Amino acid sequence: MPTLIRWRDGRAELAEDPYTAVADDAGVPHGEVIVSLTRFLQEGERLLGEGRHVGVRVEALEAVEDLAYDLPRISVVALVFPKFAQGQAYSSASLLRERFGYAGEVRAVGDVLREQARFMVRCGFDAFEPADGSTPDEWTHAVGRFRHVYQRAADHLAPAFEERGS
């Protein structure tokens, strides 16, 4: 099982991952699962009806809008970075948080590197499966490198223009 880092109260911590990531061609085990968007659209009602937590994995080319009406019932949205430089998931995370007000876990999976940690946290990711073996301390350090930000984002940090105005 990959390491799971959770971002909470301004720092990263190691977390137990109760979820099993389920491949499309595998059977669904008991307990908490993360399934693909395709599978969720087919089997989601049934899985949720079994009284368990269900997460959904959204690929880079898939639209989080497809989940819009189900979001209140989904406990994790796992956004995939096929390569670190494929940045669609930054928009997906921003939309989940800022447009749909999604309050569950937004998890970064795939080619997840600490050098991108700050961008991810700013867009509203709060859980990470690092592909580079990063420790929580390294993650916290990477996120906290900058004292200021220039834009409003899902992390609700006060941008420079608000700091200046206050």
Add this chain to the structure above:
Amino acid sequence: MYAYDAIDREMLADRVAEFREQAARRLSGELTEDQFKPLRLMNGLYLQLHAYMLRVAIPYGSLNPVQLRRLAHVARTYDKGYGHLTTRTNIQFHWIKLRDAADILRDLAEVGMHAIQTSGNCIRNVTADPYAGADSSELDDPRVWSEAIRQWSTFHPEFSFLPRKFKIAVNASPDADRVATRTHDIGLYVARGDDGALGFKVFVGGGLGRTPYIGPLIREFLPATRLFSYLQAILRVYNRLGKRDNKNKARIKILVATLGAAEFARQVEAEWEKIGPAGDLPDTELARIRGAFTPVAFEALPARSTRFETAKQASPAFARFARNNLRPHKKSGYAIVEVALKAIGETPGDISAEQMDALADIAERWGLGDIRVTHEQNLVLPHVKLDDLAEVHAALAQAGLATANSNLITDIIACPGLDYCALANARAIPIAQAIAETFADPERAERIGELKIKISGCINACGHHHVAHIGILGVDKKGEEFYQLTLGGSAAEDAEVGKILGPALPAGRVAPAIDELVDVYLRERSDGERFLDTYRRVGLAPFKEAVYADAH
């Protein structure tokens, strides 16, 4: 000019610390070159044919003397004593050592400079009209908007890993386009609405490279207060839908061309409506930035300067400089001075540390401390009194900076080409030098008039050859350097992509071919026509005939 406040300065300090740590991990061997590459490419550090190249951002081409002296210090201390200005109004240092890179960034940060937004698939350094604040036709100061865009786009969390790099340009004059606006991913023309309100015409999907496009208009009028939510909508549509599986099709121009400008605009508008004013900058911040660009204290001067007129009478060299390198200023008694980095036989856009220092002194003494970089690889002193021009000219001449060929055939744009660049197919600099030498006679160059030659060493088109009156593209034919000529392009307000003249020519044929093209123009031109005008009237045929006559 905008001066960095404590927040801007701390952003740079944090960036330097981050890069220092990343470079140390590479130098210690903890990171491989492959792992380090994406990190250095977020700091403008490229690995070229002979050494690392550091590209330093000059946002909207605006420099003060302290910054220019610091660039001279970098050139002298860490490089071979010179820098190279690019068509994106940045400056490149071509002989950098990795172990010095963090110190260079520290030295630059002390004067509010950096290498952020000069590489990687992010929103790049924004460019603007180099005559900002000096041109009487401008509708608003484009630097205000450019600085706001700079801040908004710096380390943008959602848009730092786009399908490809992303360039924005701001033009503010309805009469002229000196920023090649419509060759940008987003080109903004400052405009006034029917009610006089400030806003922008928005062009999206321009670009050069393998597939050149002049950007189509996607919004006739965008209220200025809604700029940032609209930019966010454009970038979000692009980040989600832009192609990523083929680098050659990843720029937004391909998305716009595939969807069609109307459908692209529809998607942007739909996204924009959802974002709403929450995506915009508060007026207070725009006012704060505007305050930094309050008009400088010009003196009330007569339109005619006796000193200036007398000096022109006395010195043919100064008179020539005045004819070619001065532009009218919005205030009477002042002029805009083009400082061409195009001395015959030199590398276009190169400037030595001594020249940087000299120009900083000149700007401080006679130019209200303001210096601009143009996308044509020249510098500009935007505010010089007519009374001082003769002294400015003498000081420029002393520094080898008084080449009187602005906009003429020897004012050539050239990318670094195969002399430096790992991507190039062919050399660009020696071709530019050979052409300049062919037209070294300044009287002949003046008789020919405005003629824009632009040279790229490969199809990536950093030399903007597609939008040149005469464009030259280096190609590789079985290991030999050949050059394809295009005619009739323009990067200005009449933007157009040029047409290929014929089969590529060997290096030795390029300058003679330009000579033949010019002969056709001089033969065919009507009164007052530029080369471009004549070409547009008579078409390609007579030019083609002249260059390829021997081939029949």
